[in-house]
Structure formats: structure tokens, C-alpha cells
Amino acid sequence: MTLDPLKLPTPAKLPEPVEGSTPNPPKLPEPVEGSTPTPTPAPRLTRARLADAGRALPAPPVRIVHVGAGAFHRTHQAWFTARASDAADWGIAAFTGRSPDVADRLAPQGGVFTLVERGPEGDRFEQVGSIVEAHPAARIDRFVELLADPAVAVVTLTITEAGYRLGLDGTIDLTDSSVAHDLAALRAGAVASARLRTPLARIVLGLAARRRAQAGPIAIVSCDNLPDNARITRDALRSLADMAGLGYALDTASFVATSVDRITPHTTAADLDEVEARTGWRDEAAVVAEPFADWTLSGEFPAGRPAWDTAGARFVDRIEPFEQRKLLVLNGGHLVLAFEGLLRGHTTVADAVADPACRSALDAFWTEAARAVARDVDTVDYRRALIERFENRRIEHRLAQIAVDTATKLRLRVQPVIEAERAAGRDAAASTAVVDAWHRCRRAGLIE
Numbered sequence: 001m002t003l004d005p006l007k008l009p010t011p012a013k014l015p016e017p018v019e020g021s022t023p024n025p026p027k028l029p030e031p032v033e034g035s036t037p038t039p040t041p042a043p044r045l046t047r048a049r050l051a052d053a054g055r056a057l058p059a060p061p062v063r064i065v066h067v068g069a070g071a072f073h074r075t076h077q078a079w080f081t082a083r084a085s086d087a088a089d090w091g092i093a094a095f096t097g098r099s100p101d102v103a104d105r106l107a108p109q110g111g112v113f114t115l116v117e118r119g120p121e122g123d124r125f126e127q128v129g130s131i132v133e134a135h136p137a138a139r140i141d142r143f144v145e146l147l148a149d150p151a152v153a154v155v156t157l158t159i160t161e162a163g164y165r166l167g168l169d170g171t172i173d174l175t176d177s178s179v180a181h182d183l184a185a186l187r188a189g190a191v192a193s194a195r196l197r198t199p200l201a202r203i204v205l206g207l208a209a210r211r212r213a214q215a216g217p218i219a220i221v222s223c224d225n226l227p228d229n230a231r232i233t234r235d236a237l238r239s240l241a242d243m244a245g246l247g248y249a250l251d252t253a254s255f256v257a258t259s260v261d262r263i264t265p266h267t268t269a270a271d272l273d274e275v276e277a278r279t280g281w282r283d284e285a286a287v288v289a290e291p292f293a294d295w296t297l298s299g300e301f302p303a304g305r306p307a308w309d310t311a312g313a314r315f316v317d318r319i320e321p322f323e324q325r326k327l328l329v330l331n332g333g334h335l336v337l338a339f340e341g342l343l344r345g346h347t348t349v350a351d352a353v354a355d356p357a358c359r360s361a362l363d364a365f366w367t368e369a370a371r372a373v374a375r376d377v378d379t380v381d382y383r384r385a386l387i388e389r390f391e392n393r394r395i396e397h398r399l400a401q402i403a404v405d406t407a408t409k410l411r412l413r414v415q416p417v418i419e420a421e422r423a424a425g426r427d428a429a430a431s432t433a434v435v436d437a438w439h440r441c442r443r444a445g446l447i448e
């Protein structure tokens, strides 16, 4: 079958984990001899109760605004910020991208949450205090107020690839009904802007307010799995701002490129119960991640930034090789396992990678993907380490979580491999087979 894909719609240095450690469990009443024990519900984790229990996590001042407060923000940027040597100076106000769910869970806890670092041998629990405000996307008033505050120096984003509303050419899709709605609202001024639907339009509104308030420069840091995420974010914001007559909004914004990595599955109800049983706190905003974490950044922070390097982040002049390796090898590899795995009845990445047929498709794809990655980064040890990460059975990373927005992901994570192979005169058999598996998944109704 001939397929035309163009038609398709250094680990951080961390302290040794303490296996099974339970941070400061609250004191529960002693059971009374002879009585029928009534299970005592664990207290809800909150910043104030933590302080009462003798383990205060002081709330730092807000200097970072995050958009898209999902699971990954908590396991990655919030965690790096909490572990930076100057964590006491950098608090995060986290806004959801769309639904209010995460804000509803985090806000009653004062932003504090538990990170479960789930290694192959056991769990390590850590309470993270860097998020100090949590708001639903609809709190545009607070969002704009914060962006216009000179103390705020950084805006980070994890709104998923779909959240950027890009067309096939990689620029913002003006035919998208929400983009069109927001453009009209931005043009109509403040009252209409109170109902903005897209994160990028809200950022334009906030940056325009910042400019008018002369609050100084700011860094915008996309932490989504997109190639050239700084340019994509800048161009999309620039288009919106220019067309809305707010071109000045971006005058003092700096765009930082990132490659982000930490496998973060969706939190399950069983995970929350496990956190409660092991820590003694009921935490409705707990998140689970693998021990590995990587953050590579490139760009200017004109108003300062946390010392993320002290927590293991890497600042580089040229991000492309890191970005290519992450997006093509890891994320492209995930797509291989998702499609082949779903077709073979598997549920998780660990199940799929243990199946020799899926593994062989992965290895074949990786041979081609590695050739598409710039020579200046290693792909041999990287792949070896990745297999171990994928094999971590205790991380229940569901193939269905990966297999969303697949047309966009194929275009960004597999098509570049096909193009590189063909440009070198090869047949791109393994990467083209990924597209074929995608078609078969769609025909079988396994993915949308």
C-alpha cells in the first residue's frame, strides 16, 4: 500500500529516592482496645494542615504563571521549580487550559500535591509546594492581573498539541471556530474578552495588559511536545495579536524553546487511594510519574527564572538535536507501540513493548528515526534507557492516552523520519509501516 503521509490530516541528578517513604503522616487517633474500629478518614492534604503537622511548605510569591495545569505540569515544571535552590522565591499560579477539574482539586489544598515517583521496584512520595494558586481557565480576570504584574517573570504552557489550534501548515488555524470566536472577542475589547475560549488568546490579552502597565519583559515557555515550540508559540501569538490590533502585546516577550521529558500517566482512583494509604493524607491532586525527568531549554529569560539547573534542567544554545531525539525516538516510538499494541489487544506501553512483534516494529522504526536525529546527540544509550523506561510495569501508561490527536502526532513525530529516509534514497519502510498501522487502527475503530 502506498501512503502519502503529507495527506495525513541526561536524566536530572536527583537525590536517592527513599523507597516507600511516607512524608510526615498526620497523627491519627489510637484504636481503643475491644471496640469495633471505625475507619477514620484520612485528613485532606492542605498547606495549612501540613504546617500544623510540622512540615510547613511555605508559599512562595507568584512569579510564574502556568497555562494548562494538567498532570504533566505537576510532575515536571512544578516539581523542578520546587527543587530549585531558590524555590522560596518562585511560586506558580496555575490555570487549567479548559476544564476546571484540576483547579477544583488543587485549590482546596492550597496548591500542594503529592508526587508519586513510581520506579520499577517501589514508590517514593514527595509533597510539592511550588503551586500557590490554582484557577480554572475561566478566571481570565486573575490571569490578566497576574500577567500585568511586574513580579511575574515567566509564563509556562502545557496545553497539548491540539491546544495551539494549528493548521496543517503549522500556523494558527484561523478557520477554527474557537480561534475565530476569540479573534472577534479580542477585537471587541475587554467585555467580550472575558469569555475567551483559547489559551493563546488569553495570553495575548494578558501580554497586552502587561505592555500597557509597562510591567517589563517576560519569558514565554512552551513545554508541549511540539518541534520548535518557541517559534510555533511566538508565531501563533503574533498572528492573533496582529489581527486583533494588539501587535504591541508581544514587544517585550521572549520565547524559550524546550524539550521536556517525564512519562506521566493519568492518575487513577486507585493511585489516590494508594497515596492515602501510604502517606496518611487524602490528596485529590496527586500525580504519578516515572523517576526519570529531563528538561532542556534554550532562550532568554529577561526578567529572571528559577535556578532550574540546580534541579537538573539543562540550558543549551542549540536545542534541535535534543528536541528531535525526544520527539522522533521517544514520542514517535510511543506511537509505534500505541498502534501496533492496540491492534494486538494490549493496553499499556509495558504490555506492548514486551510483545516481540511490537518490539520488532519499534526497533525497525528506531533504526530509521535515529538516522533522522542530528549526529551531535547519542541515540544508542538513549534507546537502551528508553526500553527500560517503557518496560516499567509499575507505570500504567495506557496506549489509549498516547493515541489521541494522532493525525497531528504522526505529522510531527513520524513524517519527518519518512521524509529524511526518502531524501537519503531509502524506502522508509518501517516509518511508513507506522502510518499503515495507524490506518488499520482507525479502520478497526481503535482510535478516532
Ligand SMILES: NC(=O)c1ccc[n+]([C@@H]2O[C@H](COP(=O)([O-])OP(=O)(O)OC[C@H]3O[C@@H](n4cnc5c(N)ncnc54)[C@H](O)[C@@H]3O)[C@@H](O)[C@H]2O)c1
Binding pocket: 067, 068, 069, 070, 071, 072, 073, 095, 096, 097, 098, 099, 158, 159, 160, 161, 162, 163, 164, 198, 199, 223, 224, 225, 226, 260, 261, 262, 263, 264, 265
Ligand atoms: N503526560 C506526559 O507524559 C507528558 C510528557 C511530556 C510532555 N507532555 C506535554 O504536556 C501535555 C499535557 O499533558 P498532561 O499529561 O498534563 O495532560 P492532561 O490531560 O493532564 O492536561 C492537559 C492540560 O491541557 C489542557 N488542554 C487540553 N486540551 C486543550 C485544548 N484543546 N485547549 C486548551 N487547553 C487544553 C487541559 O485543560 C489541561 O489543563 C502533553 O500534550 C504534552 O505536550 C506530557
Ligand SMILES: O=P(O)(O)OC[C@@H](O)[C@@H](O)[C@H](O)[C@H](O)CO
Binding pocket: 161, 225, 260, 261, 262, 263, 264, 330, 331, 334, 335, 401, 402
Ligand atoms: O503527551 P503527548 O500526547 O504529546 O504524547 C504522548 C506520549 O508520547 C508522551 O506523553 C510521553 O509519555 C512524554 O512525552 C514522555 O516525556
